[in-house]
Amino acid sequence: MSLLVKGGTVVGPTGTQVADVLVEGERIVALLDPQYAGPVQADEVIDATGKYVVPGGIDAHTHMELPFGGTAASDTFDTGTRAAAFGGTTTIIDFAVQRTGEVVQDGLAAWHAKAEGNCHVDYAFHMILGGVDADALKAMDQLVADEGITSFKLFMAYPGVFYSDDGQILRAMQTARENGAMIMMHAENGIAIDVLVQQALARGETDPIHHGLTRPTALEAEATNRAIALAEVAQDCPLYIVHLSASQALEHVAAARDDGRNVFAETCPQYLYLTLEDQLGAPGFEGAKWVCSTPLRSKHESHARDLWKGLRSNDLAIVSTDHCPFCFKDQKELGRGDFSKIPNGIGGVEHRVDLVYQGVVDGQLSLERWVETIATTPARMFGLYPRKGVIQPGADGDLVVYNPNGTTRISAETHHMNLDHSAYEGFEVKGRVDTVISRGTVIVADGNYHGRKGHGRYLRRGLSSYLV
């Protein structure tokens, strides 16, 4: 079975080129000059003339079915990866979870059980370590060696659930430095935040906006700096800051990078487009839809502008979604009268490719950086390259034909995520996913779904190839 994507403008990390892409079976076998490619035969031909051909998107940060406070994220691996496919994302890296007191491998097994046979696109796992002890450190080595899991997320927040103290963080970083893994960090000073939260609640400040007000930027910046310092003490352990939202945190990342350190960061579409006042501060309890951590930041400061700048300068390497949807009804509503009980998370796995492309339209980002931040860099950062994230012979046939002249309207009424609202309700952005190909199979075409549950395979990842 062969597939030829003809006449499109292939967007790579260094520029664009009109070229034909030939897929045989599941893999790309040739990139061809369109003139020369004339005689090439293929079972199926897709005409991409006037459109962009980009590597399938990789969302490096999702939480399908994540349990939270008695409920769970509303997207299963089935619904979530199908929605991802609609949005041009052909790989997700989800977070398997070890909570404090649990066995790492059990957590991983549970995640495999949720995902296996249910995914529409390929998937891999990071491992959340909620309890760093001697067993967990050993488990890190084992997961790297045997399970294709080469990145571990730690939390500087959520004591009793996910929190690691600085000694645990240091030990995990030392282990990662040895086995080559990446440490991912939820960088918020949760110990101090919990004081602010309790004080706010005690003052009767229970509305969703107080979720944001009790998580000041200074405490994201502080934790970011601390993580960078601990990684330095761990002999420059590779470090990846997740869901960076604040200008001040970005400054710490930029300084470390200017210093030549292996420090990286991602941001998420919500921080590029949504704000503390306009969304999280929506009247009444409406703001609960936008409760996530790190929180949305104030529009009176320059966060969004600075985050776009960071994406241009590569001080921010990746845009992930931190997809963690909770329905408003029955889920978000658990926090009525107490913002600290609102399940944390925003659903966005379906819209990332479009929302970042809007940055291209707005002059915030080049086409090349669009492709890097949504596909190529996630692949390199997390050991999926050159199988994913690039259009070249040998790579998987994961391709998106993207129509720059199309338009995407975002609404809960039309999206495919299992979510009763949309964080981006009413957004209309330029550009539109036209055709999505996963390992040589067309799974989305013209807005119609041709994929199937179980098509997606687990990806054993190698070590990061992005280190300096």
Next chain:
Amino acid sequence: MSLLVKGGTVVGPTGTQVADVLVEGERIVALLDPQYAGPVQADEVIDATGKYVVPGGIDAHTHMELPFGGTAASDTFDTGTRAAAFGGTTTIIDFAVQRTGEVVQDGLAAWHAKAEGNCHVDYAFHMILGGVDADALKAMDQLVADEGITSFKLFMAYPGVFYSDDGQILRAMQTARENGAMIMMHAENGIAIDVLVQQALARGETDPIHHGLTRPTALEAEATNRAIALAEVAQDCPLYIVHLSASQALEHVAAARDDGRNVFAETCPQYLYLTLEDQLGAPGFEGAKWVCSTPLRSKHESHARDLWKGLRSNDLAIVSTDHCPFCFKDQKELGRGDFSKIPNGIGGVEHRVDLVYQGVVDGQLSLERWVETIATTPARMFGLYPRKGVIQPGADGDLVVYNPNGTTRISAETHHMNLDHSAYEGFEVKGRVDTVISRGTVIVADGNYHGRKGHGRYLRRGLSSYLV
């Protein structure tokens, strides 16, 4: 009883002036032009011609009789304040101690019991909070209101003894922000350090130098930054970093100060003159004499140079000693075979005025900054001004006549501290304390002692007058 110090060069924070100082009873009553002062009568006249007349030194950081690991600092308030007097220091601010689990007021009472009637020079107390809880927060208010204690020291190290977590620190800072007190911080990430210490010991690295190697500069800088961030969250609570030793920590302080923040720091003579390699790394167990925290830093980096620079630029406001002497025999020796058991501390209360004056001789510091860093700024910083730290009518008659042409040789054989060795053994510095006057009484003259135990009084301090 009146005393006239005649013809000396009075050194103030903005310059020098030949002037006569008239003391009546315990207080200065006049500053006089020498010509005009001719007819002024006094019971006693000291000729200070050709010498400097400076405010009595204030050592804002001492630990008399501090218990540590089953032993206690070898200087009592008696021996320690007498030694201080010899060195031109007429006020000390010692640290009363609340350990984790103890009642703050009990700790204070214990400290009063040690000091009362035993001091040769005036004394005041900071309060160490080793356990921030609701009672301790209330105690802070009470000590500020009733006890003349307006500064509280917290530790980011020593879990189980002194350590406060970031939530406790934040609460104490919020309380200080309300009642006007200063938070003093031991800024080292002790949680991470303890991991490094255990790992070093497990590798058999037990010599004194490993005390320094397991307390890397990155973890002092990190903690310094964290303390500054928490103070920002506490609405710019005044913050004072104690015993700053590393260039990288200084950079964080300087940045906060450039930002207009109420962030201050002190360093100590040991960081200006002694190094990881030359002292702490002395052969065998000798280095134990120089085990203190923060540790001595590497001579291959630019710490001492940067600290002098910080003293010039006022990014470092004060030179204190962190005087905490332990004899080599029986005390330091407790740590043979395990550096982590070596009592931490260096004795220096006697030599601070001379060691900083040597910076003037070396061109590191102006005369004005000498006086500011050893006397005027401690007084302003810690609520003793204008009673102490300045030569003007109304101030206490605490004066030092300092001979710039004298020489001071430092040796355990000649010093007055109760200590069987000297951290500065063999140092010979230019300048010499000539006469020391405490509240109008000459207590040291020409190297002879004229003071008495019990002369020193407890000083109730007001709030800092140094805030911006």
Next chain:
Amino acid sequence: MSLLVKGGTVVGPTGTQVADVLVEGERIVALLDPQYAGPVQADEVIDATGKYVVPGGIDAHTHMELPFGGTAASDTFDTGTRAAAFGGTTTIIDFAVQRTGEVVQDGLAAWHAKAEGNCHVDYAFHMILGGVDADALKAMDQLVADEGITSFKLFMAYPGVFYSDDGQILRAMQTARENGAMIMMHAENGIAIDVLVQQALARGETDPIHHGLTRPTALEAEATNRAIALAEVAQDCPLYIVHLSASQALEHVAAARDDGRNVFAETCPQYLYLTLEDQLGAPGFEGAKWVCSTPLRSKHESHARDLWKGLRSNDLAIVSTDHCPFCFKDQKELGRGDFSKIPNGIGGVEHRVDLVYQGVVDGQLSLERWVETIATTPARMFGLYPRKGVIQPGADGDLVVYNPNGTTRISAETHHMNLDHSAYEGFEVKGRVDTVISRGTVIVADGNYHGRKGHGRYLRRGLSSYLV
């Protein structure tokens, strides 16, 4: 003749103290405890109870009778120093001028001729070097050695009139490094600015606001950085940036100071209170009143806030006025239709002490910094200390009794400068100059003038005592 200022609160650079000040003849001879001072006799007694007693103000930057484009600054040394006296300023340092092509000593002689016998308060001179060549370099040495002129102003703007190229600047700095003088710098990239000015005029942009728009902050910051770099190449020649107005320039100064360099800066009241939009951008030609260089900055940026911060942190050492008044009628009007022809300058010598005190009222500055920035630091910076800028025996009897409960209204109708408008028209500030004493003589009391032309004497200055 003796004078006793009784019961006032003396404000010094480190704090306040109630004390009596005794002046005999022209000099202070004693500072006395009020109780002890009881029996002291004086010919005249001023009751300062409830008021501040501060050293007479020193305005380190004035331009009396400065020629500019065919006209001259409207205040003579007579009118200008009388106005200064009314505002509590008892010393001015004016700029003698050498223009390109002129002989330095001739310029100085001309300035002496203007000033001699005409001044109401003491005066000194800086020397503007508009043409650095071998003769001028020699003249620098001579002025330092013989004339009591120890500071030289260079211009990075105004080619053909005052401009020095970087080679000339370097040579002058090397000379200053040798003879101990201070280099003062007008730091704007005038070569680039002149291009912008010509382009604006060519586009028909002739209104006063274009004076500001063609002098962007980036070109003040650039020149400031360049001056600092050249001073570094000149072996750390002392450097003083005049009339600093932009946050970005302040950052360069702060960085150099963090580095321990002898780099200093002043700002002026106009940059603390007035803005590009509200004053310079006033309708029609009105804005001409506020044409000065560096220009007023945008209120949409944080310049004023940052300048106050710099004054707190001492990254800005001094507030001077750059007093250079031109009447609106016939003078400012020369630039109707061409902003580049508007005489540059703002009159303010009368209001500096009050306008900075307003910063104290507003919580921007401590009392101590008020006194430092208006009196003590100018004296130290420019070699007038300890004769001026301090209240202590031996200093000149220059005193201001300042009433914190008074109010000052600023208006052209009531001010004493020879100026037909006021840059601060309608300002009402808290605090009021009560009594002004110059060298032991009361020259202003209760708003009435008791001084006389010719009372003011030329001050030969020494080298700066403010270097680190």
Next chain:
Amino acid sequence: MSLLVKGGTVVGPTGTQVADVLVEGERIVALLDPQYAGPVQADEVIDATGKYVVPGGIDAHTHMELPFGGTAASDTFDTGTRAAAFGGTTTIIDFAVQRTGEVVQDGLAAWHAKAEGNCHVDYAFHMILGGVDADALKAMDQLVADEGITSFKLFMAYPGVFYSDDGQILRAMQTARENGAMIMMHAENGIAIDVLVQQALARGETDPIHHGLTRPTALEAEATNRAIALAEVAQDCPLYIVHLSASQALEHVAAARDDGRNVFAETCPQYLYLTLEDQLGAPGFEGAKWVCSTPLRSKHESHARDLWKGLRSNDLAIVSTDHCPFCFKDQKELGRGDFSKIPNGIGGVEHRVDLVYQGVVDGQLSLERWVETIATTPARMFGLYPRKGVIQPGADGDLVVYNPNGTTRISAETHHMNLDHSAYEGFEVKGRVDTVISRGTVIVADGNYHGRKGHGRYLRRGLSSYLV
């Protein structure tokens, strides 16, 4: 005519992949999976198994036959481009020259005359503007529109020859901002440097090392900052700093880049490997071989380490050679007794690819960054992409087969440049150019030359595609 490079490891900017490269005529027509490529036919097959296949190197900074002080650079376009070919460089961008007072187009014509028919590899031109006036500004537009010249070099040094003042620089930047061109800057404060040079010569300091000592890093950093500021005033005109050598200059570039600005920089192999002391300070007149501007920097500072770091972090985008060879005999010797008369320049066009690859061997750089800094980024930066700098269909068939197991010894005895010495004499580096292909033609194979004079064609360049 077709050529198949088989089995090599193609190194691209994001990673490596084993792939076959098919060239038809002068252009690449396909990238193929080796297995799939089996049946592909080609006239010539090169086995690259075990070797790297990289895009032909692009040296963006050469000076063939550059006149200097009565002599001229010793390599003609013939000898220089042949040497380049030997070293794996298949494109050079040379600097056509307008001197002060000359007509831009005349200078360009002269350069075409030198190059046409003489080049062994493709070539393009930047234009040096030595005299920015109205005609030159118009010429900039014309060269961009008609001549394929889209980058213009200005000098902040060399008054009377190449120097532009800041007004000229600003005007040229404004013009570039309009027409899309890149401004390249020789960033040294030549006005101040000339003072230092004259002073050194006057002191009798005539040896080559004084060339370096009179060009301090502070004056490179200053000029770099100034160029960045002027580019900001010119509405963010794209700016490219040439031959950056000093850490302090790099810091300014990094800060601008962190700020999201279109500021770029190159360094050169000499700054990565050679030092002020070891080469420029060689005994006697030997150091003349290493006289170049910016000069070699001190080994006692961290310049080389920082430059490698900058290459990793992309704060340095490109490694060029600034190839400008002068023979020791008769040329460098012109400066005996006066270092300022030594022709400035180092010959290195032949060794750049190898010297940067040594950075890969030493762990300083990834393979990807090697290819970016020597080929891909120069192509993107200077409007040659996607014709040059990338291996993909449509690109020119410029390929280098590079043997990582080979060794390259550098010596004047074996190099192909017309130069009687080598700046890298005796260097032995890992890695070796195996085969060089220019537009589909093998021109170097196994150390033998198969190319010909005249094969190289002039490349009209487009605008930079590297802007953010």
